[in-house]
Amino acid sequence: MVDDHTQVLERILNHRFSDRTLPGRALTHRSVEGAPSYERLEFLGDRVLGLAVAEMLYTQFPDEDEGAMARRHAHLVRQDTVARVALSVGLGALMELSKGEEDLGGQSNPSLLCDVCESVLGALYLDAGHDKAQAFVRSHWAALIDEDPTPPKDAKTALQEWAQGRGLPLPSYEITGREGPAHKPLFTVTVTVKGEEPESACGASKRVAEQAAAETLLARLKAE
The missing domain is CATH 1.10.1520.10 (Ribonuclease III domain)
Incomplete structure (x- = not known):
């Protein structure tokens, strides 16, 4: 095989x-x-x-x-x-x-x-x-x-603009988990926007996890 x-x-x-x-x-x-x-x-x-x-x-x-x-x-x-x-x-x-x-x-x-x-x-x-x-x-x-001639918008920035456009406080991000070896950690971050259910995502760094969580929340908000 x-x-x-x-x-x-x-x-x-x-x-x-x-x-x-x-x-x-x-x-x-x-x-x-x-x-x-x-x-x-x-x-x-x-x-x-x-x-x-x-x-x-x-x-x-x-x-x-x-x-x-x-x-x-x-x-x-x-x-x-x-x-x-x-x-x-x-x-x-x-x-x-x-x-x-x-x-x-x-x-x-x-x-x-x-x-x-x-x-x-x-x-x-x-x-x-x-x-x-x-x-x-x-x-x-x-x-x-x-596929897209224009640069994609940063997910955290897009979520911040979504919240500001509705007069809401800025989104907050919290590290809610970390696992894996020291040389290859996996972070879980939860993002919260006032009045909305939070979303969580994982990434190899805090920044990546924050972006992924913001993107997940944005996708749900747009679908709703």
Whole structure:
């Protein structure tokens, strides 16, 4: 099964790995006992993706200021966007998970899909270098960049404007949970707007969790 998955992954990436240990590691979740997981590759791939997307934005939007590009960048490397790419190329079906994780729907879990996409990028970067990794990102993120010609509005700013437009106090944010190892914490933040039910979200940093919580609350308020 691992060899089959390696072959499929190589077709997706259009690259044959010289280090034959990398594909299996890039696809293996930590729940699989006795096998090295993708966590270290995910750490590297996150940085590879961030740089690749930044380069694309710098080139494609020469007249935009840093703030506008930062908002675009945050949208393009966030969990949901990366998971969307992972699904589109079929990485979910290639993940090596414990039976427990599979039963919990791990192959369609946005968090795990994001992780495995980043780990695959990390493996590609290690084996083939920056240009090959950049080419993969360009081929799958170019259409996402073109979806909206205007920079996305920062979720916290948008929620603040929503509240101010209704004469309400500014939204408040509270850290309501933290888990995971020190090198890879996961924060839970709850956002509250007066008169509305709060919403919570998780992220790898307080800032990311705050943005995710604000986005979740905004989506619900707009739907209502």
